[in-house]
Amino acid sequence: MPELPEVETSRRGILPHLQGQTITQIDVRQPQLRWPIPDEIQALVGEPILAISRRSKYLLIHTAKGVMLLHLGMSGSLRVLLQYAPPEKHDHLDIGLANGKILRLNDPRRFGACLFSPVGEVHPLLASLGPEPLLEAFSADYLYTISRNRRVAIKSFLMNSKIVVGVGNIYANEALFLSGIDPRKPAAKLTKPQASHLVDTIKGVLERAIEQGGTTLKDFTQVDGRPGYFAQALNVYGRGGEPCPVCEQPLSEIRMGQRSTVFCTHCQR
DNA sequence: CTTGTCACCTGAGCGC
DNA sequence: TGCGCTCAGGTGACAA
Numbered sequence: 115m116p117e118l119p120e121v122e123t124s125r126r127g128i129l130p131h132l133q134g135q136t137i138t139q140i141d142v143r144q145p146q147l148r149w150p151i152p153d154e155i156q157a158l159v160g161e162p163i164l165a166i167s168r169r170s171k172y173l174l175i176h177t178a179k180g181v182m183l184l185h186l187g188m189s190g191s192l193r194v195l196l197q198y199a200p201p202e203k204h205d206h207l208d209i210g211l212a213n214g215k216i217l218r219l220n221d222p223r224r225f226g227a228c229l230f231s232p233v234g235e236v237h238p239l240l241a242s243l244g245p246e247p248l249l250e251a252f253s254a255d256y257l258y259t260i261s262r263n264r265r266v267a268i269k270s271f272l273m274n275s276k277i278v279v280g281v282g283n284i285y286a287n288e289a290l291f292l293s294g295i296d297p298r299k300p301a302a303k304l305t306k307p308q309a310s311h312l313v314d315t316i317k318g319v320l321e322r323a324i325e326q327g328g329t330t331l332k333d334f335t336q337v338d339g340r341p342g343y344f345a346q347a348l349n350v351y352g353r354g355g356e357p358c359p360v361c362e363q364p365l366s367e368i369r370m371g372q373r374s375t376v377f378c379t380h381c382q383r
Numbered sequence: 384c385t386t387g388t389c390a391c392c393t394g395a396g397c398g399c
Numbered sequence: 400t401g402c403g404c405t406c407a408g409g410t411g412a413c414a415a
Contacts, residue, residue: 116408374406
């Protein structure tokens, strides 16, 4: 499960089931995810879960011995089940808990990850990430300043995790539409008001999606308990050729960096 | 350093 | 029904 709101919704969904529980077992059925699941992960067996946090699209399960990093890639999802629930196709990993439940990772495409970081160390994958989009560090001043002298298209710039994390293809398309900015515009050509508007719309679109994830949040213990990927009404994503919701001109669809990019040539400049 | 491309993997949908 | 092709929500590793 991909974009930041779904990851945050997953965090909130599994939190009540995992908080304070001790990890009793870690069953790896398929270690070949994006990277092999390391054997060191077994160091967490016997450890109480102290907290579950999120950095970018990584979920971090904290213990006194270290942190388990979970990433859902393009197709991963988490559920909380009873420990005897028979594993189904693509159920690669179970984290057994003292209350008889398990946290189970399912990921058909195996672009996800389960990694380990010893206590006190920051995992290398997290070391050079940009700011969280919903925190104050991601501001108009920041975006304007960091985009100077950058010729890359603003959409690719936004999707660069060194600039800001958590803005994936869907929300990059949506935020640029809501800001009236052409996704092909070189980042350096953003004006200060545009940078400010863009920061506001990114925060707004992500916050609304998280709120909706919250309202539709199931308890993560049912087969259909996963949050819907598209809880939020989308203006442009997946709507190439359809009329623009504002001006009714047909929406353009192009590819930028192998990613589908939808925008309105009339409303976005 | 910046930018663009490739790779990882499975499954769904489409045209034939 | 089946085959081959394209595409899909991510992102690190490279090459230029």
